Amino acid sequence: MQPYVEFKDVCKRFGDVHAVSDFSLTVARGQFVTLLGSSGSGKSTSLMMLAGFLTPDSGHIRIDGRNVIDVAPNRRNIGLVYQSYALFPHMTVAGNVGFPLRMRNVPRAEIAARIKEALRRVRLGDFAERFPSQLSGGQQQRVALARALVFSPAILLMDEPLGALDKNLREEMKIEIKRIQRAAGITTIYVTHDQEEAMSMSDVVVVMNNGRIEQAAPPMELYERPANAFVANFIGSANVLQGSMVVDQGRDCFVTAGGNSLPVMEAASITGRKKALVIRPERIAIGDPSAGGIPARIESVLYGGVMIRYVMRAGDERIDVLETNRGTPPRAVGDSVSLAWDTKDALLIDL
Amino acid sequence: MSRSNNRRGTMALSFGVWLVMAFLLLPLAAMVPMSFSSSALLRLPPPGFSFRWYEAYLFDQRWMEATLNSVLVGTATAVFSVVLGVCAAYGLARSTWKWKAIVQAFVLAPLLVPSIVIAVGTYYLFSFLYLNGTYTGLIIGHTIITFPYTVVVITASLERFDFRLEQIAVSLGATPLRTFFAVTLPIIRPAVIVALLFAFLNSFDEVVIATFLAGPETTTLPKQMWDGIRYELSPVIAAISSILITLSSIIILVTEVLNRRGQVVADGATGRP
Numbered sequence: 313m314q315p316y317v318e319f320k321d322v323c324k325r326f327g328d329v330h331a332v333s334d335f336s337l338t339v340a341r342g343q344f345v346t347l348l349g350s351s352g353s354g355k356s357t358s359l360m361m362l363a364g365f366l367t368p369d370s371g372h373i374r375i376d377g378r379n380v381i382d383v384a385p386n387r388r389n390i391g392l393v394y395q396s397y398a399l400f401p402h403m404t405v406a407g408n409v410g411f412p413l414r415m416r417n418v419p420r421a422e423i424a425a426r427i428k429e430a431l432r433r434v435r436l437g438d439f440a441e442r443f444p445s446q447l448s449g450g451q452q453q454r455v456a457l458a459r460a461l462v463f464s465p466a467i468l469l470m471d472e473p474l475g476a477l478d479k480n481l482r483e484e485m486k487i488e489i490k491r492i493q494r495a496a497g498i499t500t501i502y503v504t505h506d507q508e509e510a511m512s513m514s515d516v517v518v519v520m521n522n523g524r525i526e527q528a529a530p531p532m533e534l535y536e537r538p539a540n541a542f543v544a545n546f547i548g549s550a551n552v553l554q555g556s557m558v559v560d561q562g563r564d565c566f567v568t569a570g571g572n573s574l575p576v577m578e579a580a581s582i583t584g585r586k587k588a589l590v591i592r593p594e595r596i597a598i599g600d601p602s603a604g605g606i607p608a609r610i611e612s613v614l615y616g617g618v619m620i621r622y623v624m625r626a627g628d629e630r631i632d633v634l635e636t637n638r639g640t641p642p643r644a645v646g647d648s649v650s651l652a653w654d655t656k657d658a659l660l661i662d663l
Numbered sequence: 664m665s666r667s668n669n670r671r672g673t674m675a676l677s678f679g680v681w682l683v684m685a686f687l688l689l690p691l692a693a694m695v696p697m698s699f700s701s702s703a704l705l706r707l708p709p710p711g712f713s714f715r716w717y718e719a720y721l722f723d724q725r726w727m728e729a730t731l732n733s734v735l736v737g738t739a740t741a742v743f744s745v746v747l748g749v750c751a752a753y754g755l756a757r758s759t760w761k762w763k764a765i766v767q768a769f770v771l772a773p774l775l776v777p778s779i780v781i782a783v784g785t786y787y788l789f790s791f792l793y794l795n796g797t798y799t800g801l802i803i804g805h806t807i808i809t810f811p812y813t814v815v816v817i818t819a820s821l822e823r824f825d826f827r828l829e830q831i832a833v834s835l836g837a838t839p840l841r842t843f844f845a846v847t848l849p850i851i852r853p854a855v856i857v858a859l860l861f862a863f864l865n866s867f868d869e870v871v872i873a874t875f876l877a878g879p880e881t882t883t884l885p886k887q888m889w890d891g892i893r894y895e896l897s898p899v900i901a902a903i904s905s906i907l908i909t910l911s912s913i914i915i916l917v918t919e920v921l922n923r924r925g926q927v928v929a930d931g932a933t934g935r936p
Contacts, residue, residue, distance in 0.1 A: 363834055364834075365830055365834075384833075385830075385833045385834055386834070386835075386837055386838055386839075387836075389836075390834055391835075392830075392831055392834040392835075394827060394831065398825065398827050398828050398830075398831045400828060400832075400846055400850075402850055411832070411835055411845075412835035412836050415832075415835060415836040415841065415845075416836055459835065460835075463835070
């Protein structure tokens, strides 16, 4: 399948800072791809290069097979939504939404019809004559979305569109954006630092760190099979135990730096190499000391309502365990327990 | 510190403020009754009431020509200095050039240089260019003075302007030029109008440069008044002054209203609650 958007070996420096390095990414038509990373990871820089406001120092950016490096931003046919809404304060909602159509010299009657259709799509049909300052944050962002979609752009770019909204509104807008995006079937590239936002909305999440891609994968793969310790820690929480593979009594075992011997599923071919074992806190079962798992001691208990987090000490290693709250009183600090998990949940990664 | 002490302090302060305001406004206020005087002398209080000095002003060809010249020069000066001011302020606001501060200092220099120095310099230069005594020369001379004001006023409004709005406009398909006229200019419009009025007012009551650059044909109202005071001190001056005071007050009132409106628009622009 031909990629719709393609970054190939894109680099961008600001002075001595490598904002984006060797950035290569392909996005299929209609896909929802999120660039996820903390501030300074290069996610917004990548987006601005695609929008045409920054020029890469090297590499190619193609849209639908066409190199767009030399195409002016107003000719790229890209819808843009910012965290700050950036509505034109001197125009009404209809004026804002009609703006891209006026710039394209669309006939007046058609503009009116398309404004109406776009506002209906974001459920703001009755707000056409209001000014942005008369709308709430969530409504303003929906106007921004309508304005970015009304001219049927090739791509929709969103830079932290929910960042300025409060928590409840954010949840609602997530569903709204996803619904509108799916209905329009538009290729979308979304930038956020919120991993939950990224995971719940995207077809593919691209984890970025220091201007590089750490891993690009569908949300489930990212969570279940993180490529490295950075991704494992960035997406959800994880116990990352360092150690190496050994063969113990004819069985493949992972011996941690702290001296625990842990069962894994991987083949013995990687025996002896330095590795790390990733195990998600919620996949660990806590049993009585006699149960025959890894012996551990409870160091602290964090009662969180839905979940209870235990910080365990097994030898020299710290292991976090998340347990669903089922109404029984939590275990006490200092208790001796044993930890066990399904070997399929223990993932070996390179360090 | 007791409460009554505090209150006495407040009263002393407000008394001081009123004193300063009276000091500033009394000379102006004195002109108004004198302009309605029936006497040919500048006397306070006026012996009787009449409109004769307003008539003398309105039906005198010299005064009317000078007024027309002032309006003409003021309007042209306002337009030129605002066009230049918008360009300069916009360029400076968008620029990331490291010597930008030097350009800024150059632009604002006429504010600090005494206008007599500018007048003498311009006079010498214009005598080579045969611009002395012409409208063109006078308009250029006044634009030199008013241009930095317009830059200051428009720079202030561009500082509140969110340049991401331009980015959005471009991404929505607007050319940079269309972006400027459809987005940037309407948003900074209150400042542009304020700058226009300021430049007009500045040119309208400017006397030093006009003294050097204006010829018999291009005499402006303030210069005519200056000459009038020197040769024949009559209440016509008071009448004209009263008209000018009223005009200035209206303009300042309008700019104040526009400034406030500009604030509202700019605050709405960021979209932050």
